[in-house]
Amino acid sequence: MPSTQRITVTVNGVRYERSVEPRLLLSDFLRHELSLTGTHVGCEHGICGACTVLLDGLATRSCLCLAVQADRASIETVESLGRPDALHPVQQAFWEKHGLQCGFCTPGMLMCAVELLRANPNPDRDAIVEAIGGNLCRCTGYQNIIAAVERAAELQHAMAEAA
Amino acid sequence: MKPAPFEYERAADLASALSALARYGSEARVLAGGQSLIPMLNLRLASAERLIDVGRLDELRYIRVDGDEVHIGALTTHNAVLQSPEVAQHCPIMVEAYRLVSHHSVRNRGTIGGSLCHNDPASEMPLVANLVGATLIARSASGERAIAADKFFKGNFETALHPNELLVEIRVPIPPKGHGWSFQEVSQRKGDFALVAAGAVLALDGGVCRHVRLGFRNVGATTFRLPAVEARIEGQPPGAALFAAAAEAAMTAVDPPSDLHADEAYRRDLVKVLAERVLATAAARARQ
Amino acid sequence: MSTTVKSAPIPPSRQREKPGQPLKWIGKNIKRVEDPRLLTGQGRYIDDIDLPNMLHAAVLRSTRAHARIKSIDVSAAAALKSVVKVLTGADVARATGPLPCFSNPTVEQRCVAVGRVRHVGEAVAVVVAESRYVAEDALDLIAVEYEDLPVMSDPEEAVKATGDGVLHPERGPTNVAMQRRFTFGPVEADFAGAARIVRRRLRWPRSGAQPLETVGAVAEYESGAGKFTVHMNSSMYNYVGWTMALSLGVPAHKINLVPVIAGGSFGSKLFTHKVCVLAASLARICGRPVKYIEDRIDNFTSCDNHGSDRIYDTELALDADNRMIGLRCKVLDDYGAYFQFGVGHHGNALSQIVGPYRIRSVDLDVTAVLTNKCQQGAYRGFGSEVANFVIERMTRSNSGVRISSGRRIFPTRSRPAISTTAAITPRCSTRRCGCSTMRDGAESRRSIASRAAMSGSASPPARSAACSRRPSSGCSTSRPASR
Numbered sequence: 001m002p003s004t005q006r007i008t009v010t011v012n013g014v015r016y017e018r019s020v021e022p023r024l025l026l027s028d029f030l031r032h033e034l035s036l037t038g039t040h041v042g043c044e045h046g047i048c049g050a051c052t053v054l055l056d057g058l059a060t061r062s063c064l065c066l067a068v069q070a071d072r073a074s075i076e077t078v079e080s081l082g083r084p085d086a087l088h089p090v091q092q093a094f095w096e097k098h099g100l101q102c103g104f105c106t107p108g109m110l111m112c113a114v115e116l117l118r119a120n121p122n123p124d125r126d127a128i129v130e131a132i133g134g135n136l137c138r139c140t141g142y143q144n145i146i147a148a149v150e151r152a153a154e155l156q157h158a159m160a161e162a163a
Numbered sequence: 164m165k166p167a168p169f170e171y172e173r174a175a176d177l178a179s180a181l182s183a184l185a186r187y188g189s190e191a192r193v194l195a196g197g198q199s200l201i202p203m204l205n206l207r208l209a210s211a212e213r214l215i216d217v218g219r220l221d222e223l224r225y226i227r228v229d230g231d232e233v234h235i236g237a238l239t240t241h242n243a244v245l246q247s248p249e250v251a252q253h254c255p256i257m258v259e260a261y262r263l264v265s266h267h268s269v270r271n272r273g274t275i276g277g278s279l280c281h282n283d284p285a286s287e288m289p290l291v292a293n294l295v296g297a298t299l300i301a302r303s304a305s306g307e308r309a310i311a312a313d314k315f316f317k318g319n320f321e322t323a324l325h326p327n328e329l330l331v332e333i334r335v336p337i338p339p340k341g342h343g344w345s346f347q348e349v350s351q352r353k354g355d356f357a358l359v360a361a362g363a364v365l366a367l368d369g370g371v372c373r374h375v376r377l378g379f380r381n382v383g384a385t386t387f388r389l390p391a392v393e394a395r396i397e398g399q400p401p402g403a404a405l406f407a408a409a410a411e412a413a414m415t416a417v418d419p420p421s422d423l424h425a426d427e428a429y430r431r432d433l434v435k436v437l438a439e440r441v442l443a444t445a446a447a448r449a450r451q
Numbered sequence: 452m453s454t455t456v457k458s459a460p461i462p463p464s465r466q467r468e469k470p471g472q473p474l475k476w477i478g479k480n481i482k483r484v485e486d487p488r489l490l491t492g493q494g495r496y497i498d499d500i501d502l503p504n505m506l507h508a509a510v511l512r513s514t515r516a517h518a519r520i521k522s523i524d525v526s527a528a529a530a531l532k533s534v535v536k537v538l539t540g541a542d543v544a545r546a547t548g549p550l551p552c553f554s555n556p557t558v559e560q561r562c563v564a565v566g567r568v569r570h571v572g573e574a575v576a577v578v579v580a581e582s583r584y585v586a587e588d589a590l591d592l593i594a595v596e597y598e599d600l601p602v603m604s605d606p607e608e609a610v611k612a613t614g615d616g617v618l619h620p621e622r623g624p625t626n627v628a629m630q631r632r633f634t635f636g637p638v639e640a641d642f643a644g645a646a647r648i649v650r651r652r653l654r655w656p657r658s659g660a661q662p663l664e665t666v667g668a669v670a671e672y673e674s675g676a677g678k679f680t681v682h683m684n685s686s687m688y689n690y691v692g693w694t695m696a697l698s699l700g701v702p703a704h705k706i707n708l709v710p711v712i713a714g715g716s717f718g719s720k721l722f723t724h725k726v727c728v729l730a731a732s733l734a735r736i737c738g739r740p741v742k743y744i745e746d747r748i749d750n751f752t753s754c755d756n757h758g759s760d761r762i763y764d765t766e767l768a769l770d771a772d773n774r775m776i777g778l779r780c781k782v783l784d785d786y787g788a789y790f791q792f793g794v795g796h797h798g799n800a801l802s803q804i805v806g807p808y809r810i811r812s813v814d815l816d817v818t819a820v821l822t823n824k825c826q827q828g829a830y831r832g833f834g835s836e837v838a839n840f841v842i843e844r845m846t847r848s849n850s851g852v853r854i855s856s857g858r859r860i861f862p863t864r865s866r867p868a869i870s871t872t873a874a875i876t877p878r879c880s881t882r883r884c885g886c887s888t889m890r891d892g893a894e895s896r897r898s899i900a901s902r903a904a905m906s907g908s909a910s911p912p913a914r915s916a917a918c919s920r921r922p923s924s925g926c927s928t929s930r931p932a933s934r
Contacts, residue, residue, distance in 0.1 A: 022171030038492015103489030104714025134266025
């Protein structure tokens with residue numbers, strides 16, 4: 001029988017030490033081991049992007065990553081962004097621009113947007129499309145999601161100016 | 164869709180990776196970015212008794228200009244290559260092809276070495292490696308060997324690597340000044356594997372085409388460049404009629420598969436259309 | 452000749468708000484109340500629910516399109532550590548009846564196939580284990596012996612099949628699941644007297660909803676009270692419990708359905724009997740809560756909710772003025788391996804069969820045939836979208852004839868060939884006078900602008916006139932003087 005491996009992962013700023021089977025997917029580790037169910041699983045073979053998290057700051061499909069590969073890495077999930085009464089600007093922007101309907105693809109979209117805006121606070125439409133281009137949405141038709149990311153950039157600028 | 168059980172070890176450095184490969188050989192698979200291997204494991208289309216994770220071998224992540232070559236460490240991620248100024252300057256066809264490879268988050272994790280070793284019949288980088296005349300450096304616990312691109316890729320999902328070898332570096336010769344290039348593909352959606360991909364590299368010298376390389380992907384398990392078609396173009400002045408004739412010749416020189424996504428006739432048609440386009444664009448760029 | 456339809460006079464409006472008055476909610480961009488929790492990852496979808504002592508199920512999918520199940524050897528799978536139960540269709544059927552079917556006579560479907568598989572992906576065995584990972588390991592150890600039967604993939608061939616090509620021989624010697632004809636109005640006379648008949652063969656191929664989240668259920672069984680609690684992402688809580696109860700053989704009040712939000716449905720989660728009946732059966736059999744979530748391949752191949760898949764041989768009868776008078780369709784419905792909604796999809800089509808057009812006679816001759824594919828279910832139009840496609844393709848036929856209707860009910864992009872005079876005169880942008888001619892506000896603005904341009908003025912003429920249609924109404928909306 002395969003042995004378990006001890007891993008240490010920082011998720012949303014909290015350090016976790018766990019023993020896991022090597023084949024445990026990062027998506028299942030986050031969702032069921034750590035009960036962070038905000039990251040969703042749509043296809044489990046890397047097509048839909050619903051499972052996207054940030055791994056060491058890079059957008060990563062968590063269904064295409066083994067938990068053991070995340071040892072000593074730092075993960076950010078949708079739960080790190082905000083709370084219903086204190087939304088992250090990206091979340092606020094999606095709310096305003098109706099960038100979601102069923103909400104299932106949304107956490108993946110949000111994490112892609114966060115990665116993009118950190119690297120490029122003034123993305124043009126092409127850059128936004130490239131950033132979310134690997135994520136599927138069956139509800140919205142994408143236009144509102146693009147508008148939401150544009151709005152998020154505006155909100156972040158406004159916040160930076162106010163600060 | 165969960166993978167079947169496997170043993171796992173993470174190599175701390177290149178030496179331990181190589182000794183693990185020497186010990187386990189064909190029972191083990193190498194795990195780099197996992198963007199090709201893990202979906203296949205999840206779907207149980209591939210299995211592994213043991214995974215040797217080389218993902219932490221930072222010593223294999225680099226892009227360096229070394230004399231008249233660009234050296235790319237095998238574990239350099241796709242996005243790092245795509246965003247590299249050195250690659251943009253010295254191997255622009257690779258950057259152009261990379262824009263068509265999958266999606267941003269897959270490129271964050273996937274590595275150039277992993278893609279080359281996986282050799283999916285519809286993947287882009289093996290064709291690029293052939294077009295630029297890359298040399299692949301394979302290392303094992305007992306030594307190192309250099310394998311030319313045209314010898315490296317075997318049938319679908321097969322390369323010339325021995326089970327105890329790890330691909331460590333890709334060496335790309337810097338093309339002469341004034342060369343032109345083009346890489347184009349047709350796929351159902353942007354980021355999908357190509358139904359057919361095409362690439363051309365050539366130089367213009369004294370008004371005629373030189374160092375012509377023309378190749379395709381997904382037109383036959385071991386087909387990359389078409390030397391007979393290249394020979395028709397070599398030494399000739401560029402022009403629409405020449406390229407159209409070459410495209411016709413290319414169309415008949417390939418034996419493309421029929422599958423769920425495209426039949427043989429459509430693939431042949433794509434070869435013809437893409438051949439003209441990449442040749443015309445390469446020639447136009449060579450003139451600049 | 453079309454008959455005149457008399458309608459009752461439209462009563463005056465009792466609306467308190469005045470046109471143009473700022474309104475509190477209508478016309479405003481309102482944020483949704485559910486978004487904050489969805490945006491922060493606090494939406495509780497079916498796979499987010501983990502109950503204590505819960506087990507996980509996975510189904511073994513058939514690799515054959517049509518085959519008898521000769522044998523299933525589950526011994527190796529059952530012996531795997533952490534596997535609790537491995538069940539064949541026959542095992543499940545001991546305490547669980549067939550799934551609901553609204554056709555008459557019914558076509559029997561089980562949540563795990565019994566005796567025969569009828570499409571690729573159909574469940575042929577099920578494993579319950581401590582984790583989904585182990586359950587899938589056990590699936591790899593199940594050995595099924597199939598005896599292949601002729602595959603029915605072409606509906607026109609399936610209609611003619613006999614013997615082993617018949618998917619449900621217990622129901623009859625044919626794959627024709629239903630043949631019904633619906634006629635309204637003087638069809639025969641209209642076609643016999645038609646000046647022209649336009650004919651087309653139209654094909655609507657099947658599709659699927661592919662919501663980002665698959666169907667799933669988490670079921671518990673309280674053996675003392677004989678009561679189920681089932682969390683599920685169905686969109687139809689109020690009635691699914693009744694049909695589940697039939698399959699589970701319990702009174703409906705023994706099922707407590709807990710609604711769970713869904714990651715998309717588009718119809719395909721409307722009736723999700725198979726998943727919830729299976730999860731509930733397994734919970735009863737195993738004595739522990741069971742979670743069964745379809746994976747993506749389960750959903751593609753076996754969701755029981757593929758979209759419409761039909762062939763229409765259609766005729767449109769036109770009178771001497773090229774007005775549509777009669778519609779006749781022979782429909783072949785490639786339903787799939789079962790027939791859960793019977794005539795329902797076609798009832799939906801019939802509810803809007805002539806679209807916005809005044810066509811006075813209709814003849815719909817529907818044959819539904821069983822084939823070795825996942826069955827159709829509710830997806831988007833739920834059967835009516837095909838009729839819309841057909842009627843629109845018929846009216847846009849490239850036969851060279853400009854087809855028109857007695858009176859166009861909705862304004863369209865202006866088409867001079869359509870014989871309604873209302874398209875040409877400028878129209879009032881309000882309907883305070885109660886005039887029943889539909890108004891196109893945008894068109895009236897355009898026509899006002901173009902007339903203003905023609906008359907050389909930058910703005911509409913200052914002189915206002917009462918509506919030229921109802922001079923007595925006293926409507927004070929400014930309008931450009933007509934011609």
